[in-house]
C-alpha cells in the first residue's frame with residue numbers, strides 16, 4: 001500500500017483493529033472561514049479522513065439535508081476557488097487527509113490540470129466525482145494520477161457483479177459502497193442483504209471498503225462497520241454541526257472504534 005496519505009491513514013486504523021470513520025461536511029456551510037476549524041475538530045475527535053463537499057447548483061445525488069447545506073454555502077458565496085484557497089491557508093494546522101467531493105462541472109470549468117495541481121497545494125489527497133461514470137474517467141484520470149490524487153469510485157447496490165468487480169479493482173484510497181438505492185440522507189433501518197453486498201465488495205477490493213448513505217446512529221455505525229472497513233456519514237454530521245451538538249458527533253466517531261474485526 002502507500003500511494004498517499006489516505007492509504008496510510010486507513011492502514012493505521014486497521015492496524016489498531018478499529019474501523020474507519022469518514023465524516024462529510026459541506027464547504028462554506030456556516031461560512032468558509034469555519035472550514036479549517038471544523039476539520040481540526042473532526043481530526044481531534046478521531047475521524048480517519050474528512051470528505052469535503054463542493055456546493056453545486058444541480059446536485060443530482062444529494063438528499064434534502066445535503067442540498068440545503070449546499071444552498072446555504074452557495075448563498076454565502078462559496079466557490080471552488082475559495083474552498084481551495086481556504087484549505088491551502090489552513091493546511092498547516094492539520095494532518096488529516098482530505099477527500100473532496102465535487103460534481104464534475106465545477107472541476108471542468110476550473111480546468112482539470114490546474115485543479116489537480118491546486119488540490120495538492122491545498123492538501124486534498126483524493127476525489128469523489130459522483131456524476132463521472134466509469135466509462136468517462138479518462139477525462140481527468142491522467143491529471144489525478146500525475147499529481148498522486150486518488151480517485152475514489154462509488155459502487156451501487158444495483159450494479160451487476162462484473163461492474164462491481166471492475167470498480168473495486170480500479171478504485172484508489174477506498175471503495176465507497178453506497179448502501180441504498182436513491183439519494184443521500186438519514187434512513188431508519190439498514191436494508192437486508194447489505195452485509196452480503198459489502199462482503200462481496202471486500203473480496204474484490206484491495207483497498208478498504210466504506211459503507212455510506214443513510215448512516216445516522218452509533219448503532220448503524222457499528223452494524224455497517226462490522227460488515228465493512230468503516231463508514232461515511234454526511235447528512236447526520238451536517239445536522240449536528242447545525243445544532244452545534246459536538247458531543248453527538250464525537251459519539252458517532254467513537255462508535256467506529258473498538259469493533260470486533262471479522
Ligand SMILES: O=P(O)(O)OC[C@@H](O)[C@@H](O)c1c[nH]c2ccccc12
Pocket residue numbers: 024051053061062066101130183184185186212213214215232233234235236
Ligand atoms: O448523507 P449521508 O446519507 O450520510 O451520505 C453521505 C453523503 O452525504 C456524502 O458522502 C455525499 C454527499 N453528496 C454525495 C454525492 C454522491 C456521493 C456521496 C455524497
